[in-house]
Amino acid sequence: MAKTIAQEFTKGLWSEIPPFRLVLGLCPVLAVTKTVENGIGMGLATTFVLVCSNILVSSLRKAIPNKVRIACFIIIIATFVTVVELVMQAYTYPLFLKLGIFIPLIVVNCIVLGRSEAFAFKNGVVASFADGLGMGIGFTLSLAALGAVRELFGSGTLTIWETPIQIFGPSFQPFTFMIEAPGAFICLGLMLCVMNMTEK
């Protein structure tokens, strides 16, 4: 592990950006990105869980027996997810209602478990913190971008702080399929395609 802390952080933003490069955790990615706001909210919740679980897993990595490590990760992750759930209920209730079941489902998000298993269990606290934060921000940006594209074409608006802003004029006919499940897949596929093309 010759990488510097800064590299650990920035790899999550582009070279290993979670939903596009790792193609992990697609369930919430496809389901909640109907609006920009949902995407950002989901991303921030996941970021919090990622950072906290990475820190705790890496600081406990010497104490956790190898055979039950997955069980330990899940306990740690589930704890933080429940914390997020309660805090969101108390302070951002409307957003919590929109994200619904997908907040508790962060527990089984492959990105969170994947970072604990692949990174935090083998690296120090600071590196794990940088990794979690980078991955989380990358995830948030991806969700926001996907949400922006889908919302823009699917309903012709962009929602920020509960207020949908009309981007196109009133004569705009929204492509309703963009906010349904097929639109999510097509949009994700096209964005993956663009990312791969820029790489070449």
Added chain:
Amino acid sequence: MREMIKMIVVLTILCSFSGGLLAAIRNGTKDKIETQQLTFVKGPAILAILEGASNAPIDDRFKIVDQGVERNFFIGVFDGKAGSVAFESSGKGFSGDIGIMVGVNISDDSIVGVGVTTHSETPGVGSKAKSDPSFVAQFKDKPLVGSFQVKSDGGQVDALSGATVTSRGVSVALTDAGAIYERLKPQIVEKLKVFK
């Protein structure tokens, strides 16, 4: 053997730490969550059901203890008479309980309105019970007695397409609401008399 003990000890410590932390946060956010729910979830449903009431139903509420459970009743004043109450009941949905608010006119036991308050149904499918007003509109003016069942079970309720389990949950909640209403009607009438 030593390894096994270590595994058990580590898991136990982790779990108890997790439990303690969550209990503390739960306690700290409980009041806040209740206020949020009343304003965001129940508030709109109550106001929609008791639309046109001349009072503030959320402020004019009373509690009745029913079989060990404390229930909130929200009063709706129409034409100068406190003739309607709204209260909550719940039924099992596709994932977790569905809470509904039922408004009932006590003079003829008819439903003033129904609204879904809390649920964790599949977004876009079962969640339509809440977002699609035409589903709950079918209950308006029906008498709040007997059992409610979806049509595929031989009942009278039009189910949401693709969300039969959710529709069943709402029907169960309504049936329950009917039972609660029947049990508590004398007490409700008493409370409304005092309110006047």
